[in-house]
Amino acid sequence: MRTRVKICGITRLEDALAAIEAGADALGFVFYPPSPRYVDPAVAEAIIAQLPPFVTTVALFVDDSPEQVNAILGQTGIDLLQFHGDESPAYCQQFNRPYFKAVRMSPDIDVIAECKRFASARGLLLDAYRPGVPGGTGEAFNWDRIPSDLELPLILAGGLDQNNVAKAISQVKPYAVDVSGGVEMAKGRKDCSKIISFMNEVACAN
Ligand SMILES: O=C(O)c1ccccc1N[C@@H]1O[C@H](COP(=O)(O)O)[C@@H](O)[C@H]1O
Numbered sequence: 001m002r003t004r005v006k007i008c009g010i011t012r013l014e015d016a017l018a019a020i021e022a023g024a025d026a027l028g029f030v031f032y033p034p035s036p037r038y039v040d041p042a043v044a045e046a047i048i049a050q051l052p053p054f055v056t057t058v059a060l061f062v063d064d065s066p067e068q069v070n071a072i073l074g075q076t077g078i079d080l081l082q083f084h085g086d087e088s089p090a091y092c093q094q095f096n097r098p099y100f101k102a103v104r105m106s107p108d109i110d111v112i113a114e115c116k117r118f119a120s121a122r123g124l125l126l127d128a129y130r131p132g133v134p135g136g137t138g139e140a141f142n143w144d145r146i147p148s149d150l151e152l153p154l155i156l157a158g159g160l161d162q163n164n165v166a167k168a169i170s171q172v173k174p175y176a177v178d179v180s181g182g183v184e185m186a187k188g189r190k191d192c193s194k195i196i197s198f199m200n201e202v203a204c205a206n
Helices: 013-022 041-049 066-076 111-117 165-172 192-205
Strands: 004-007 026-030 056-061 080-083 099-104 124-127 154-156 176-179 184-186
Touching (some): 013 026, 013 041, 013 192, 041 066, 154 165, 165 192
Parallel strands (some): 004 026, 004 176, 099 124, 124 154
């Protein structure tokens, strides 16, 4: 099966359209105010309203209140939820949308146990671990630590870019890859040529 691609941290319409033109399957919008990639919900709403059909939109939250999540879902009509904090399974499944859960690869994490805990998720995203930072670090982790027998579709994230994504796909064989910093010119601003190179590497690895 072809590896799906999510490009995260979209804050501008031109970046969204460039990602779609290059073949991305999903676009991520960061609704975590401390992030340099935070996008105002009204801006996300305007971008999403101008997207062509058959592109999945993803809202990224970090330990936000259910009221705020529901408000943003209502405003933007986003398709899928990405929870990147310490949310519980009960919290994640209370919304009227499918979700996937990000798990950061701390030294003591049990990925198989996390898969079982988040059985209601559509997938498990694995990201690098840096203490005190919920994600978007631009750092990769040791892919040898990923168990081969996961019960959920695996979304591989963390420090992916045009130079390592083909190796990541051939070694890990994830359902999808998720990239943010690796296709940027500056935080929150995507680089069209990096997106194209990234997508070409994914295509070659498939
Ligand atoms: O992008 C952010 O600023 C961010 C903030 C808080 C949580 C997650 C965030 N991004 C996600 O982190 C991973 C890895 O990003 P990168 O490619 O290493 O830059 C990815 O899933 C982003 O969606």
